[in-house]
Amino acid sequence: MNNTHLRTKKIAKAGAALLLVASVTLTSGAAVTASEPGGAAVSAVLAGSAAVQTGSFSDIAKHWAKSSIEQAAKKGYVNGYEDGTFQPNRQISRAEFTKMLVSALGLTVGEKRDGEPWYAPYFAAASKAEIASASEFNNNVDKPLTRVEMARLAMKALGKKLTGYEPERFEIGHTFDEFKAYGDDHFNPKKYLYYATQAGVIGGVARGVIAPDNSTTRAESITVIERVLTVKGGGKLAVDKYAVQAAELYWHKTNVFSVMPEFFISKDATVNYDPNKLVVESEDKNYKSVIDSIVAIDLADPNDPNLKLLPSVKKLRWYARPNKPGIPLDKFMNSYLLFIQGHVVKADGKYARYAGSSKIDTYIDRPFTANIEDFWNGKLVNIASVFVEGGQIDDRELYLFPKKGLTYDPTEGSLTIYLEVPGTGIIQHDSVLSGWPSF
Structure with a gap:
């Protein structure tokens, strides 16, 4: 895969095993009953249950998702348990989430045919709407839904169609709306989580933590579905910027485009970056230098989650002049710190040791x-x-980028990061990230 340039202007959990009532009235008026493993099938209607009708479940009074759960129950696309609980922290399966999403969106659901599993009509409806199919989960739809899978279904419900293969670098610096408008028709499992955080549909489970492979709970699922409905209704959502940055790092092995875009993204200019090509091999084939991540840290933000990657800032110095003491970095906190982490390996795949180190050079x-x-x-x-x-x-x-005081000279070319690799003769290097400042 060749590096190419991007014209940024144009491309643009759970207690006793109880039955989860997972049913809705179909378009024919028939009721579908869904039973969980360990539960016996019961009627899905439960017309006399005040909890089902009003959403006043006994176990959500102090739950963070209380409001979303009550809204969802009143709308009728989710029910509680026979004992009046909702069990918000219970894991949800891929099939259950699909049923909830289809129901919340008001999609037409057909009759269940004899011999079909309870979820078949819902997947049929989701497939018709180009949201999901059982086959994309290899038909393992009873398995717990992960957060990255939830992001994919949510964004596809919002019209984000991604099928096929897409080199990630093409999407650097662009928003969900831009790619929706552009009609992007490519697929990368990680990108959905990035766009979901960018749209405010998904936030972090902690500051800067997106936990893509974690299973999803009933409360989380409903919260995300309610957010999807908000966006579809023209509403705006608050965005967790730390989740966006973490999702970009998860997808691209860097977060520079969300933390410090002014250094690399300029209107009518180009970004050259491919997270699949952060490797340089020596001409003699003896060594490979590999970048694992390029992390941008906002030193002016005491809540930046990636500060934990650093030793105490008081121990950091920046070079001003050879053979002179370094200058304390803590006097220059209105800056970004670029943390490039990687390693050097030998041809046999083992860590290389040269000059007493296996560190990369950039x-x-x-x-x-x-x-x-x-x-x-x-x-x-x-x-x-x-x-x-x-x-x-x-x-x-480590590199220090001051936010102010720089004078950019376009005639000097792009801001480019090079990765070096040891070898026989001259040291080889390749560009791994190149962009144009916008100031």
């Missing part, structure tokens, strides 16, 4: 004009290399 072409004397005297007028006090060697490459 360097940056900096298209900024700066007075070198000012830089040497401790003024952060350019991107600076960062080290840990004591000079210890590890697998980190």
Whole structure:
């Protein structure tokens, strides 16, 4: 796969085993009854149950999703249990979520044929609406739904169609609405979670934690479905920026485009980045340098979840002048810190050790004009290399990007990060990320 350029303007859990009443009235007026493993089938109507009718379940009074659960119950696309509970933290299966989503969207559901499982009509409706099919889960629809799967179904319900193969780099810097308008027809399992966070449909389970492979609970499912309904109704959702950044890192192995886009994304310019090509091999085939992640950290944000990746900021210094003490980084907190992590391996796949280290080496072409004397005297007028006090060697490459004080010179070319690899003769390097500042 060749690197290409992107024109950013144009492309644009659960207690006793009880029965979950998973049923709705079909278009024919017949009722479908759905039973969970360990439960006996009962009527889905439960007309005398006040909890089913009003959503006043006995176990959600202090639950974070109380409001969404009550709304969903009143709308009729989810019910509780016979004992008046809702069991919000119970895992939900792929089939159950699909049934809930189809019902919430008001899709037409056909009759269940003899011999078919209870969920067949719902998957048929979801398939017709190009949301989901049982086959895309290899028909393992009784398995717990993961968060990344939930994101996929939610975004497809909003019209995001992604089928086939898509090189991730084509989507850098673009929004869900742009790709919806562009008619993107490609598939990458991870991208749905990114777009779902970007749209506010999914947030983090903790600050900066998206847990893509975690199973989904009933409460989480209903919350997401309610958000889908809000968006379809023209409403706006709050966006968890840390979830967006984590989803981008999950998808692209970097979060620079959501944390510090002004350094790499410019109107009518190009971004050159392929997360599948963060490897450079030496000409003699003895070594490979591999980037595992490129993490942007906003030092001005004390809540940035990736600060935990660093030693104490008080131990960090930036290089101003060779053979001189480094300058304390904590005096320059209105900056981004770029943390490039990786490793070097030998041809046999084992970690390489050369010059006492297995760390990668990188360097940056900096298209900024700066007075070198000012830089040497401790003024952060350019991107600076960062080290840990004591000079210890590890697998980190750190760079300090000041938010202010840089003068960009377009004639100097793009802002480019290069990855080096050891080998016989000259050190080889390749560009792994290239973009154009927008300031």
